Amino acid sequence: MTGLVLVCGGTGRLGQLVVGALTARGVAVRVLTRDVDRAAHLVDGQVEVVVGDVRDRAGVAAAVAGADVVVSAVQGFAGPGRVTPASVDRDGNLHLIEAARSAAADVILMSVVGAAPNSPMELFRMKHAAEAALAASGLPATVLRATAFLELWVDLLTSTAGRRNRPLVFGRGENPINFVSVRDVAALAERVITDPATRGHTFEIGGPDDLTLDELAHLVAARRGTPGEPRHLPRAALHVMAATVGRVRPELGRQARAALAMDRQDMTFDSAGMRAQFPDLPCTSAAELLR
Numbered sequence: 001m002t003g004l005v006l007v008c009g010g011t012g013r014l015g016q017l018v019v020g021a022l023t024a025r026g027v028a029v030r031v032l033t034r035d036v037d038r039a040a041h042l043v044d045g046q047v048e049v050v051v052g053d054v055r056d057r058a059g060v061a062a063a064v065a066g067a068d069v070v071v072s073a074v075q076g077f078a079g080p081g082r083v084t085p086a087s088v089d090r091d092g093n094l095h096l097i098e099a100a101r102s103a104a105a106d107v108i109l110m111s112v113v114g115a116a117p118n119s120p121m122e123l124f125r126m127k128h129a130a131e132a133a134l135a136a137s138g139l140p141a142t143v144l145r146a147t148a149f150l151e152l153w154v155d156l157l158t159s160t161a162g163r164r165n166r167p168l169v170f171g172r173g174e175n176p177i178n179f180v181s182v183r184d185v186a187a188l189a190e191r192v193i194t195d196p197a198t199r200g201h202t203f204e205i206g207g208p209d210d211l212t213l214d215e216l217a218h219l220v221a222a223r224r225g226t227p228g229e230p231r232h233l234p235r236a237a238l239h240v241m242a243a244t245v246g247r248v249r250p251e252l253g254r255q256a257r258a259a260l261a262m263d264r265q266d267m268t269f270d271s272a273g274m275r276a277q278f279p280d281l282p283c284t285s286a287a288e289l290l291r
């Protein structure tokens with residue numbers, strides 16, 4: 001029987017599904033959010049909401065107190081509150097790990113496939129730093145690394161398509177990228193949160209599709225009606241964006257640098273091994289999601 005689970009990031013795309021899955025199993029959940037309104041729809045007899053920010057060490061300690069499992073599904077790549085990968089994905093996670101040690105809680109850390117100290121993407125370097133700190137802590141912990149969330153990219157391409165139904169792709173859009181449905185990730189997260197036998201392991205989850213952004217843009221546009229060709233923000237413009245506006249608006253610089261890396265580096269993923277280990281996990285394709 002799983003005790004109290006603190007879900008940091010419980011208001012996010014993944015976190016909300018995890019909270020729903022846990023409560024459906026009768027697990028008591030506490031959600032940490034910076035904005036209580038974002039969590040209002042989650043509150044019920046089983047879900048307690050606490051207001052706090054993972055960048056605030058003392059506040060994190062208070063939120064973690066009494067929890068048996070701490071789930072980190074936060075990200076500081078984008079979003080409100082001047083977040084950064086360094087302050088949220090590295091330092092915020094360090095605060096959570098420290099507090100989990102005091103509370104003798106297990107930790108479940110959401111990370112990314114490709115997390116590495118020398119990654120061109122700051123987010124990936126900061127996720128690696130959190131993974132390393134967690135391993136060094138000696139806490140009972142499970143790391144869950146995922147590829148790009150399909151729903152996020154479908155939403156981004158849909159929101160930029162406009163009336164002419166031509167989604168905007170950053171870069172050439174010809175590099176194959178693995179996309180995984182957030183539903184599949186939530187199913188695996190639920191599994192590892194509630195199964196102590198997964199402690200001490202790192203799991204990587206990807207989806208069935210390696211698609212270029214152009215291919216995904218075509219699928220998105222086809223669903224919306226008469227499909228138009230995707231528009232492209234050229235790589236040269238991304239370099240300029242990173243070097244100019246990115247200095248004043250760091251989040252735009254991060255997006256430009258991440259887009260350049262995603263346009264070039266190997267983002268493919270073979271899920272066969274992981275899927276064999278968890279054969280009953282949903283395996284949602286882009287075509288299924290968009291149907």
Ligand SMILES: NC(=O)c1ccc[n+]([C@@H]2O[C@H](COP(=O)([O-])OP(=O)(O)OC[C@H]3O[C@@H](n4cnc5c(N)ncnc54)[C@H](OP(=O)(O)O)[C@@H]3O)[C@@H](O)[C@H]2O)c1
Pocket residue numbers: 008009010011012013014015032033034035038052053054055072073074075076079081083088092110111112113145146147148149150152
């Ligand atoms: N999106 C992807 O493609 C992808 C791929 C692989 C792994 N992941 C990982 O999966 C996890 C979930 O991602 P997602 O896309 O579902 O996230 P999301 O929808 O962007 O939500 C982000 C969450 O982080 C919380 N958060 C951000 N800064 C915070 C802070 N300073 N203090 C407390 N909470 C903070 C937000 O909570 P409030 O705003 O309510 O405070 C929100 O619940 C993250 O760890 C992410 O790195 C994502």
